[in-house]
Amino acid sequence: MGDEAAEYYDRMLVDAEWGEAFCLTLARGLDDAALITAFGGDPEKMLPPADLAQILDNFRYGEEPATLIVGRVGDWHLGIEINGGQGVRSEVLRRVAAAGDGVALSVYRDVSGRSQFTYVSDDRTQVELDQIRPERRSGAAPGLLDALLVGLPFGHDEDIIPEAAGLALAERITGVRLPFDLMEQDLPGVILNLVPDDLVPEAGRGLAALDDPFIRRMLAAPTPENVPAMLAFRTRLIAEDAQLAGERAVRQVLEALDAGRAPAPELRTPLRVLHERLAGDLQAMNAVQDIAAAAFPGDGDDPAQRLGTAYAVQDSDRSLQAVVLRRCALHALRSSIVVRPAAPPPVTAIPAPAGYAAVAGEFAAWPPAKQRTVTRWLARRAFEVAGLDTLDWARPALEALDRGDPLPFPDRRAVFRLISAAALVTATTGLPLDQLEHRLTDQQRAELRERIDRAPLAVITIFNTMDPDPARALADTFATALETFDGRTEDLLTDLRAQFC
Incomplete structure (x- = not known):
């Protein structure tokens, strides 16, 4: 017997046009004004739906500004972002909670595969729950909602959309049920501006790494005058963490930055040679890339280009310090120029998987035909690692992909029905889920669980190939293919380089 509320919201999301990507x-x-303000909007600029839609129609697809639609159910106010995700950010959700009685929650899904339930209280993100992999929980008190999770079909369990389980959890917390025709109501909305990141990430508050005297000074004065010192300190953190500070070219870059002067242009060549010498060590290559960006920003007038993030700092203290310095520098740079109100980044602009930047930088220079070829290859590899490529419904899809034909599915929801846990078990074993009993070995069970975990991202990957812009199709497909290969990303990157780079 499934959960009635989850089944209700599953039907609601299947029928709703906004159900593929929302927060x-x-x-x-x-009230509405306080909710809008917490999201970074202006309550005085709230518009009826027809007027808001008319404004949004003037933007190209994918370039629309972030918007918030507001409504009320019982004592609870709700904000809906279609293809948006400000409400999943700690900076925003804590502001929302503080504007009310101290509690706020969000249910989020985007087209790249991220699916998250977030619960905030007492000015802290208490629970972040991956709705596809519910065992992945984080926050100040990740077990806080455990009693309310019992029986909810997260992870495509019982053929239920994971976000439907998230909405059912929200109903258990709030005691209110969202109306089935929610988005058919005449709800007003507003265009949003970006709420800045906290200078200190919520999870880093109070940690000893921030007691460093230099870090404390920068937090106290995140000004344009201090940006060169922030850049020098952060670049040294990266070099030391990657054990590259002793390399001659790196050392010379650090000395120049510490002295507040531009590194000598002739250092570009030894940095390039070092990058090539480190081929095969992706982390070290990424570190050189960020060091080179700090020393020699690329074309254009955006000073933020010097704050590269290709390298993932391993030491936890250094990592927090590097993040804080980058946020302080960006804050200072934004404050030093006049910025016209702008929309936040597209919701798909989530942090890229490790290894993305080192390869993705080459994509833009490729001709469209090669971009399409690599895009299709990535989708096929994603299906292979997820164990979907041999299934009866998948083979025609991959063949259509190879030919450049439309995918043979009515919509995405139809495919997600095919990758529920029950459907994958039956397709793999020929047995219904409730008849497996002890017929599988531990190894077979582990392989089946891995297939169930990877399948949703693989499906999103193949749909990403359909973007009419070949460059954007490649970038999005690459990002979700790397996520599909979670734990095996080096395999994909090695194959990609061997085939196309």
């Missing part, structure tokens, strides 16, 4: 936020003890 729904709930809070109590505030």
